[in-house]
Amino acid sequence: MAAKTWGSVQSERAPTAAEAGGSALVPPPSEASSGVASSGVASSGMASSGTASPSSSGGPPDDLDQLLLDSYSLTVSSVAEQLLPSVAALRVEDQLQRPKGAGSAVLISADGLLVTSAHVVAGSARGTAAFTTGDEAPFEVVGVDRLSDLAVLRVAGSGYQPARLGDASRLRVGQLVVAIGNPLGFEGSVSAGVVSALGRSLMASAGPGNRLLGDVIQTDAALHPGNSGGALANGAAEVIGINTALVGPMVGQGLGMAVPVNEATLAVIGALAAGRHVRRAYLGIGGGPRPLPQHVATATGFSRGVEVVSVVNSSPAGIAGIKPRDVIVSLDGKRIEDVRVLQAMLGERYIDRVVAIEYIRDGRLATCKATCVELPSS
Numbered sequence: 180m181a182a183k184t185w186g187s188v189q190s191e192r193a194p195t196a197a198e199a200g201g202s203a204l205v206p207p208p209s210e211a212s213s214g215v216a217s218s219g220v221a222s223s224g225m226a227s228s229g230t231a232s233p234s235s236s237g238g239p240p241d242d243l244d245q246l247l248l249d250s251y252s253l254t255v256s257s258v259a260e261q262l263l264p265s266v267a268a269l270r271v272e273d274q275l276q277r278p279k280g281a282g283s284a285v286l287i288s289a290d291g292l293l294v295t296s297a298h299v300v301a302g303s304a305r306g307t308a309a310f311t312t313g314d315e316a317p318f319e320v321v322g323v324d325r326l327s328d329l330a331v332l333r334v335a336g337s338g339y340q341p342a343r344l345g346d347a348s349r350l351r352v353g354q355l356v357v358a359i360g361n362p363l364g365f366e367g368s369v370s371a372g373v374v375s376a377l378g379r380s381l382m383a384s385a386g387p388g389n390r391l392l393g394d395v396i397q398t399d400a401a402l403h404p405g406n407s408g409g410a411l412a413n414g415a416a417e418v419i420g421i422n423t424a425l426v427g428p429m430v431g432q433g434l435g436m437a438v439p440v441n442e443a444t445l446a447v448i449g450a451l452a453a454g455r456h457v458r459r460a461y462l463g464i465g466g467g468p469r470p471l472p473q474h475v476a477t478a479t480g481f482s483r484g485v486e487v488v489s490v491v492n493s494s495p496a497g498i499a500g501i502k503p504r505d506v507i508v509s510l511d512g513k514r515i516e517d518v519r520v521l522q523a524m525l526g527e528r529y530i531d532r533v534v535a536i537e538y539i540r541d542g543r544l545a546t547c548k549a550t551c552v553e554l555p556s557s
Contacts, residue, residue, distance in 0.1 A: 251355070251371075254355060254414045255355075255357055255369070255371045257416065258357040258359075258412050258413075258414065258416045259357065259359065259369045261416040262342055262357075262359050262410055262412055262416055262418070263311045263359060263367050263369070264310060264311055264312055264340045265285060265286040265339075265340050265341060265342040265410070266283060266284070266285055266286070266310075266311070266342075266359045266360060266361075266367070266409055266410050267283065267284045267285075267286065267293060267308040267309060267310050267334075268281070268283060268308070268309045268310075268361035268364075268366045268367075268405075269281060269282045269283060269284050269295065269299060269300075269306055269307070269308055269318070269332075269361075269408065270306050270307045270308075270309070271299065271300055271303045271306040272303060272305055272306045272307075273302070273303060274302075274303070274304065276305070279302075279303055279306075280299065280303075281361065281364060281405050282295060282296065282299030282300075282360075282361070282405060282406075282407045282408040282409075283295065283299075283359075283360035283361045283405065283406060283407065283408040283409030283410075283422070284299075284308060284318075284332060284408045284409070285342050285408070285409065285410045285418055285421065286339050286340065286341045286342055287341050287342065287344065287448070288339070288341050289337060289338060289339050289340070289341055290337045290339070291316070291333050291334040291335065291336055291337065291339055292321070292331060292332070292333055292341075292452055293308065293318065293331070293332040293333070293334065294329060294330070294331055294332075294408075294421060294448055295329075295330050295331075295332060295407075295408030295421070296328050296329065296330065296407040296408040296421060296422070296423050296438075297323045297324060297325045297327070297328045297329055297330045298325070298328060298407065298423075299330070299407050299408045300320050300323065300330050300332070301323070301325070303320065304319060304320050305317060305318065305319050305320070306318055308332070308334050309366065311366065311367040316334040316335050316336055317334065317335060318332045318333060318334045319332065319333055320332055321333050321451060321452060321454065322450070322451030322452070322454060322455070322456065323451070324447055324450075324451060324456070324457045326457070326459070326554075327392065327438065327444065327447045327457070328381075328392060328421075328423050328438055329421065329438060329444065329447055329448060329451065330408075330451065331448060331451040331452045342410060342412075342416075342417075342418045343415075343416065343417045343418065344417065344418050344440050344445070345412075345413055345415070345417025345418060345419040345440060346417075346419065346440065346441060347394070347396060347419040347420060347439030347440050347441045348439075348441050348442075349419075350374050350377060350396065350413070350419060350439075351374065352373075352374050352375070352376060352377060353373050353374060354373060354374045354413065354414075355371065355372075355373060355413070355414050356371070356372060356373060356374055356396075356398050356400055356411055356412065356413060356419070356420075357369060357370070357371045357400065357410075357411070357412045357413075357414075358370045358371070358372070358398070358400040358401070358402060358406060358409065358410070358411050358412075358422060358435070359409055359410045359412065360402075360405060360406035360407075360408070360409025360410065360422060361405045361406070361409065362401075362402070362403035362404065362405040362406045363403055363404060363405050364405060365405075368406075370400045370401040370402070371400055372398050372399040372400030372401070372435075373398065373399060373400075374396060374397070374398055375397040375398055375399050375434075376396075376397040377394070377396060377397070378393075378394055378395075379394075379395040379396070379397045379436060380392060380393055380395060380518075380519065381395050381423070381424060381436060392423075392438060393519035393522065393523070394439050394441065394519070395423075395436050395437065395438065395439065396411065396419070396420045396436065396437040396438075396439055397434065397435070397436055398411065398420075398435045398436075398437065399434070399435070400435055401435070402422055402424075402435035406422045406435075407422055407423055407424070408421060408422065408423075409421070409422045410422070411437040418440055419439065419440050420437030420438060420439055420440060421437055421438045421440070421444075422435065422436075422437045423436055423437055423438050424436040443523075458526075458527040458530060458553055458554075459525055459526060459527065459530075459553070459554040460525040460526065460527070460528075460529035460530045460532070460551040460552070460553065460554065461494070461495065461525065461551060461552050461553060461554035461555075462494065462495050462496040462501075462525065462549060462551060463490060463491035463494020463495055463496045463497055464487050464489065464490050464491070464494070464496045464501060464507075465487070465488050465489040465490075466485045466486050466487045466488050466489075466507070466518065467485065467486060467488065467518060468483060468484075468485060468486070468516065468517040468518065469483065469484060469485070469486035469506055470482065470483050471483060471484065471506065471508075471539060472542075474542075475539060475542050478542070478543075478544075479508070479539060479543075479544045481508040481509070481514070481537075481539065481544070483508075483516040483517070484506040484507050484508035484515060484516065484538070484539060485506065485507045485515055485516075485517065485518055485521055486504065486505075486506045486507075487501055487502065487503050487504065487505045487506070487507065487538075488503055489503060490502065490503060495549040495550055495551055495552055496536075496549055498549065499536065499547045499548060499549035500547050501536065501538065501547065501549075502540070504540075505538045505539065505540050506538055506539040506540075507521070507536060507537070507538045508537050508538060508539060508544075509535075509536070509537035510524055510534055510535075510536055510537075511524070511529075511534040511535060512535065525551065525554075529551045530551060530552065530553045531550065531551065531552070531553075532550070532551050533548055533549070533550050533551075534548065534549055534550075534551060535547075535548055536548070536549055
């Protein structure tokens with residue numbers, strides 16, 4: 180991933196094993212100075228069994244633990260070793276400086292910027308961040324965006340060890356991931372699992388607006404209350420998600436969700452770190468994906484769209500004449516087949532912009548124009 184910088188925050192991709200010239204976890208075998216040939220036969224004529232040599236005291240081999248660590252364990256332990264100093268345990272205070280809650284956060288700059296979940300610090304301005312190094316520092320909330328469930332904090336001081344930010348768009352289902360956080364108050368806890376699914380959605384709300392969190396990562400790595408705001412990392416110790424939710428208890432253990440670290444979320448984090456609120460355009464509709472009947476698809480050339488289930492009074496869509504049960508199939512000339520595509524379009528550049536909306540009503544294609552406005556901040 181190309182380096183991304185805002186202020187002192189950097190995101191970069193670690194070199195792969197191939198780029199580094201070999202695995203960083205399991206080095207290739209080398210010929211021993213004792214005369215072991217590449218064929219695995221010692222100069223004395225004895226075959227090399229690959230077992231550990233006894234310790235000088237006659238006890239277990241000195242490197243037995245290393246031999247017993249398989250590549251999976253080596254990867255998880257390496258990720259934990261690199262990221263634990265970069266994940267903080269948060270003790271959140273209310274406006275009267277009384278304990279309000281707890282969670283986790285990830286350091287993203289050496290001068291003390293952290294990212295966490297918005298719901299962890301909702302309604303709060305301060306608290307304390309504790310690190311596995313034993314250091315503690317007060318934090319203040321720099322910015323919160325509830326519609327992406329992300330927040331940026333700052334702790335006093337410098338010289339912190341920031342995490343490397345990866346790119347969740349490179350993930351594959353089944354890929355190893357490691358969750359690091361502070362579940363139930365147990366600081367510096369590590370769990371591992373796989374990417375169970377990609378492209379999940381969660382509903383977020385703030386003030387008058389509701390929005391789907393798109394491209395959410397589903398994982399079976401164990402998450403519990405207190406993990407929110409912590410790191411979900413790949414095998415290269417790059418943070419590719421911010422843990423945000425779990426399903427349960429007694430509903431679906433092994434269903435954890437994380438907001439992906441990608442181009443869109445990096446833009447949100449950058450805006451919050453700079454002290455700006457995230458601006459979005461607003462049409463004023465609620466809806467969901469709907470396939471169109473075959474005869475309608477044949478007649479209109481559209482096979483799917485977003486069915487409108489609600490229209491906010493006096494909203495741009497309402498003023499333009501959009502009604503419940505209309506199926507929006509195009510916005511500003513771009514096909515709309517699900518809510519995530521519609522939301523992705525309604526960024527800051529569409530504020531105060533006139534757009535053409537194509538929709539299906541009573542089996543027929545119709546068009547109207549609407550002027551997008553800014554979604555009120557929460």
